[in-house]
Amino acid sequence: MKSKTAYLTFNTPDRHAFINITPQVRKIVDESGVKEGMVLVNAMHISASVFINDDESGLHQDFEKWLERLAPHSPASYLHNQTGEDNADAHLKRQIMGREAVVAITSGKLDFGPWEQIFYGEFDGRRPKRVLIKVMGE
Amino acid sequence: MKSKTAYLTFNTPDRHAFINITPQVRKIVDESGVKEGMVLVNAMHISASVFINDDESGLHQDFEKWLERLAPHSPASYLHNQTGEDNADAHLKRQIMGREAVVAITSGKLDFGPWEQIFYGEFDGRRPKRVLIKVMGE
Amino acid sequence: MKSKTAYLTFNTPDRHAFINITPQVRKIVDESGVKEGMVLVNAMHISASVFINDDESGLHQDFEKWLERLAPHSPASYLHNQTGEDNADAHLKRQIMGREAVVAITSGKLDFGPWEQIFYGEFDGRRPKRVLIKVMGE
Numbered sequence: 001m002k003s004k005t006a007y008l009t010f011n012t013p014d015r016h017a018f019i020n021i022t023p024q025v026r027k028i029v030d031e032s033g034v035k036e037g038m039v040l041v042n043a044m045h046i047s048a049s050v051f052i053n054d055d056e057s058g059l060h061q062d063f064e065k066w067l068e069r070l071a072p073h074s075p076a077s078y079l080h081n082q083t084g085e086d087n088a089d090a091h092l093k094r095q096i097m098g099r100e101a102v103v104a105i106t107s108g109k110l111d112f113g114p115w116e117q118i119f120y121g122e123f124d125g126r127r128p129k130r131v132l133i134k135v136m137g138e
Numbered sequence: 139m140k141s142k143t144a145y146l147t148f149n150t151p152d153r154h155a156f157i158n159i160t161p162q163v164r165k166i167v168d169e170s171g172v173k174e175g176m177v178l179v180n181a182m183h184i185s186a187s188v189f190i191n192d193d194e195s196g197l198h199q200d201f202e203k204w205l206e207r208l209a210p211h212s213p214a215s216y217l218h219n220q221t222g223e224d225n226a227d228a229h230l231k232r233q234i235m236g237r238e239a240v241v242a243i244t245s246g247k248l249d250f251g252p253w254e255q256i257f258y259g260e261f262d263g264r265r266p267k268r269v270l271i272k273v274m275g276e
Numbered sequence: 277m278k279s280k281t282a283y284l285t286f287n288t289p290d291r292h293a294f295i296n297i298t299p300q301v302r303k304i305v306d307e308s309g310v311k312e313g314m315v316l317v318n319a320m321h322i323s324a325s326v327f328i329n330d331d332e333s334g335l336h337q338d339f340e341k342w343l344e345r346l347a348p349h350s351p352a353s354y355l356h357n358q359t360g361e362d363n364a365d366a367h368l369k370r371q372i373m374g375r376e377a378v379v380a381i382t383s384g385k386l387d388f389g390p391w392e393q394i395f396y397g398e399f400d401g402r403r404p405k406r407v408l409i410k411v412m413g414e
Contacts, residue, residue: 001139001277001414003312005382036141038178038274040314040378044389046329052237053184053229058217062226063233066209071342079334088338091329095339095373096233099328102178102240102378104272106143111270113182132387134380136314136413137274138139139277174279176316176412190375191322191367196355200364201371204347234371240316240378242410244281249408251320275412276277 004032004135007044012125018060019120021050021131025103026110028133035108037137041118042100044130047090049097049121067093067123090123097121105137142170142273145182150263156198157258159188159269163241164248166271173246175275179256180238182268185228187235187259205231205261228261235259243275280308280411283320288401294336295396297326297407301379302386304409311384313413317394318376320406323366325373325397343369343399366399373397381413 006028010019021041029039041050053059071092075081078088101118104111120131144166146159159179167177179188191197209230213219216226239256242249258269282304286295297317305315317326329335347368351357354364377394380387396407 001312003413005312005380005387036139036143036274038176038272038314040380042378042380044392046389046391051233053233054218056218056221058220059226059229062216062218062230066230070208070346078338080330080332080338082334083332088335091335092338092342095327095329098233098236098374100378102180102238104143104178104180104270106272111143111272113184113268113270115184116182130389132380132389134314134382134387136312137141174277174281174412176314176410189371191371192356194356194359196358197364197367200354200356200368204368208346236371236374240318240376242281242316242318242408244410249281249410251322251406251408253322254320275279 001138002032002034004028006133008131009128010120011128012122015125017122017125020055020117021120022118025118025133029105029110029135032135034105034135034137037105039103039105040100040134042132044132047087047094047124048129049094050101051097051121052101052116052118054115055117087124093123139276140170140172144271146269147266148258149266150260153263155260155263158193158255159258160256163256163271167243167248167273170273172243172273172275175243177241177243178238178272180270182270185225185232185262186267187232188239189235189259190239190254190256192253193255225262231261277414278308278310282409284407285404286396287404288398291401293398293401296331296393297396298394301394301409305381305411308411310381310411310413313381315379315381316376316410318408320408323363323370323400324405325370326377327373327395327397328377328392330391331393346372363400369399
């Protein structure tokens with residue numbers, strides 16, 4: 001069995017961001033030498049997400065508006081924010097968008113459908129936060 | 139390490155469908171010869187889901203109604219649909235229901251609780267779309 | 277390849293609970309002897325979740341309130357409950373919070389960010405329900 005572990009760090013200028021990290025994941029999979037296996041990609045912070053969807057800016061704005069409707073920022077309305085935080089909504093948004101993606105590796109490549117792209121979803125940025133990439137297989 | 143990769147194709151007559159794919163996944167796991175490991179099952183399209191829940195038609199209708207409330211079809215209200223699509227809501231619904239399931243294989247069987255069943259969730263059908271099954275273990 | 281399978285059982289006194297199961301998962305990973313790999317942790321019941329978020333009681337109350345807003349208990353409003361159940365909302369809540377977490381194991385440890393903790397999320401308790409832990413690697 002082969003494995004490889006890598007970390008990406010993001011420090012987004014705004015509170016929210018969607019960043020396509022497919023090229024970075026592809027590079028780590030290439031370097032791992034794994035031909036058949038899986039790669040786990042996950043946010044290491046609990047106010048951020050890794051998810052797979054479309055790389056289309058209109059859709060990303062739809063996601064933003066939708067997440068704000070389902071889990072509004074409104075800092076005064078959450079008990080978590082009485083601890084001195086103002087990011088309770090980010091913990092909720094991350095549950096909708098998910099923590100992680102597991103992607104099959106077949107013949108050394110990410111085994112993707114035509115439009116699948118991996119995104120880092122930031123909901124409380126403006127500080128360094130990490131993503132883990134773990135490749136496992138043979 | 140053993141691995142096996144398989145693909146299922148669905149072309150649902152309606153826009154929405156929930157299809158129990160547990161028998162197909164079970165068959166691929168059997169054929170893989172893996173006794174201890176994991177199987178990844180994921181939608182390869184970004185307007186569809188793979189998820190694990192109950193095989194009960196009333197619940198499936200509850201899911202439909204609930205998803206329509208959380209992420210209405212209303213094509214005019216999404217920026218994504220200005221690209222010529224009318225399926226922005228499907229991208230949102232898929233985030234709630236999820237892209238993938240990872241299931242343990244123990245003694246050659248899907249290691250499931252009493253009611254767990256694997257579903258393909260279609261939110262923008264009427265064209266061929268694929269599901270990936272990747273078995274990995276020993 | 278090494279693997280190890282373990283099961284936890286929970287019988288919560290109330291309908292809802294969030295239980296930090298990180299120590300139990302860590303113990304099973306230690307016992308497995310796996311140094312590089314992955315651990316899958318999943319609810320084996322379809323009205324419960326396993327998810328990764330913050331161990332902060334205010335946030336957990338925020339989750340409760342939020343889930344009740346997105347998927348109210350209101351038993352009379354679901355078709356599923358005509359089968360004699362009253363837990364349709366639990367099946368919906370579990371979709372938001374997720375069924376499973378996959379965590380990387382690096383140098384024999386859960387490869388976690390600073391605040392990541394694994395939770396069992398119960399939405400229909402007061403009876404024994406199980407969580408599966410599957411470790412796989414080398």
